[in-house]
Amino acid sequence: xxxxxxxxxxxxxxxxxxxxxxxxxxxxxxxxxxxxxxxxxxxxxxxxxxxxxxxxxxxxxxxxxxxxxxxxxxxxxxxxxxxxxxxxxxxxxxxxxxxxxxxxxxxxxxxxx
Amino acid sequence: xxxxxxxxxxxxxxxxxxxxxxxxxxxxxxxxxxxxxxxxxxxxxxxxxxxxxxxxxxxxxxxxxxxxxxxxxxxxxxxxxxxxxxxxxxxxxxxxxxxxxxxxxxxxxxxx
Numbered sequence: 055x056x057x058x059x060x061x062x063x064x065x066x067x068x069x070x071x072x073x074x075x076x077x078x079x080x081x082x083x084x085x086x087x088x089x090x091x092x093x094x095x096x097x098x099x100x101x102x103x104x105x106x107x108x109x110x111x112x113x114x115x116x117x118x119x120x121x122x123x124x125x126x127x128x129x130x131x132x133x134x135x136x137x138x139x140x141x142x143x144x145x146x147x148x149x150x151x152x153x154x155x156x157x158x159x160x161x162x163x164x165x166x167x
Numbered sequence: 168x169x170x171x172x173x174x175x176x177x178x179x180x181x182x183x184x185x186x187x188x189x190x191x192x193x194x195x196x197x198x199x200x201x202x203x204x205x206x207x208x209x210x211x212x213x214x215x216x217x218x219x220x221x222x223x224x225x226x227x228x229x230x231x232x233x234x235x236x237x238x239x240x241x242x243x244x245x246x247x248x249x250x251x252x253x254x255x256x257x258x259x260x261x262x263x264x265x266x267x268x269x270x271x272x273x274x275x276x277x278x279x
Contacts (some may be wrong), residue, residue, distance in 0.1 A: 097269040104265045110266065142210075150265045153198065153216070155199070156267060157213070
C-alpha cells in the first residue's frame, strides 16, 4: 500500500447507526486531517492531528468523534448523523514544517438516510 | 477569518490554448501556496506548490506568485480535454504550521 488509504469507499447509514471511517497513511507524515466536502461547497476542515495530538476541532458537532491512535492511523467515529451530513469525507496527511502540502486519500462517500 | 478567493467558473478554454486560473488570499504571513486538481467524484491531487515570488514551471503548468498583491495564479499551456477539472488554490495559515486554507475552486472546461 502506498500513499493515503481510506475505507470504506462508500457508506450508507441510517440516522441511528454507529459507524467508523478509517484512514491510514504510508508516507511517514506527522500530521493527519479530516475534511468534509459537500456538493458545491469548499473543503471544510474538521479535525487536525499533529504528532498524534488533536490541535484543531473546527466547531464540529459531537456526533463526529475523531481518534488518532498513532501517527499512521486516523478514525472518524459517526453516530446519530443527520441527512445533511451526507458528503465526501476526505482524509489527508502532511509532514509539518516542510511546506509540501497535503496528500489526500480517495475519500469516503457517505449517505445518511 | 483567513480567506482564499477564487472565481468559481466555469472557465471554458479551447483545446491547445492557455488556461489562466487566479486566486487571492488574505493572510499576509502565508509562506506556502498550492494548486490542487480535483476531478469530479475524486479527491484533490497536488499539482504545484510555490514559495517564492515569481514563476515556477513544471511541464505544461506554471505557478505565479505575487506576495505584495497577495495573488497566486496557475497557467496551463496547450490545454487538453483531460485538464477539465476543478482547480483548488490553497494557502498555508501563518499562525498554524499544520493548517492549509482551501479556496472553493474554479471549474475548468477544455472544449475540443
